């Protein structure tokens with residue numbers, strides 16, 4: 001079968017690899033119906049050291065179950081399933097608490113030698129705990145929205161929950177990538193009064209307004225923080241969603257959060273320590289975040305996607321075949337595309 005392999009920074013190839021098969025009795029093999037390229041795939045695309053073996057890429061998918069191991073009881077062949085980016089057993093203490101990304105058996109698809117989803121098919125460990133079956137035809141027009149439940153919509157929702165978005169809140173979303181845009185959707189869904197998007201790409205800003213952003217701040221640094229204070233009656237935001245993962249983004253969040261407000265961090269941190277700890281302390285800011293337990297959020301978000309109440313699938317502005325995936329990486333890296341859908 002064909003799969004996407006990254007061999008180093010800027011070096012993405014689509015190659016023939018062995019077909020996936022059941023290895024552990026708890027595995028399933030899933031044929032990929034839709035996958036996509038993630039903003040987080042651009043980090044290794046920039047800084048991955050060259051390797052001989054490469055890393056199979058992709059951690060978001062909707063697919064059809066082709067085979068299951070002998071210990072898989074809930075997931076059946078031919079089911080259409082959403083594949084969260086992390087696999088989990090669904091039974092341990094953390095899974096029961098809804099924090100599947102802290103599962104004692106957790107692993108991340110398309111990471112550390114695991115097979116990825118930018119492929120014709122892949123092996124899913126712990127299939128019963130990981131996969132979420134949906135009663136939808138694989139050709140359904142809502143596929144792009146359903147695909148976002150494997151990562152970006154669940155991650156935007158996580159940021160909003162950690163930032164304690166409530167009805168009436170003033171919210172700032174830092175970052176205009178797909179997760180930031182899903183953060184706008186999540187904040188609106190949770191009843192935010194004002195949703196300020198901090199971003200500077202015209203196409204993303206236009207989409208953010210359609211998805212619920214009430215104000216846009218394109219300035220950065222102190223200038224951007226001043227602008228946000230002006231827009232929030234001089235007090236700052238109750239809830240700040242950090243959807244970038246840089247030290248500058250955290251500094252912005254700390255500068256604009258209202259005293260007693262909350263910052264939800266979902267940008268994978270590319271900084272060793274959290275800056276501005278003193279300011280954060282004196283503001284009594286609540287700070288939380290980490291990899292979103294998207295498996296736990298599918299239940300709540302799925303009905304809204306199926307009924308069209310939210311349209312996270314709109315973050316996809318380009319679709320490519322598997323062989324065109326390297327072009328998809330180039331387009332996202334050049335900011336010519338918000339998020340690229342892959343239809344194998």
Ligand SMILES: [Zn+2]
Pocket residue numbers: 088089090091092093094095096100102103104105
């Ligand atoms: Zn678990």
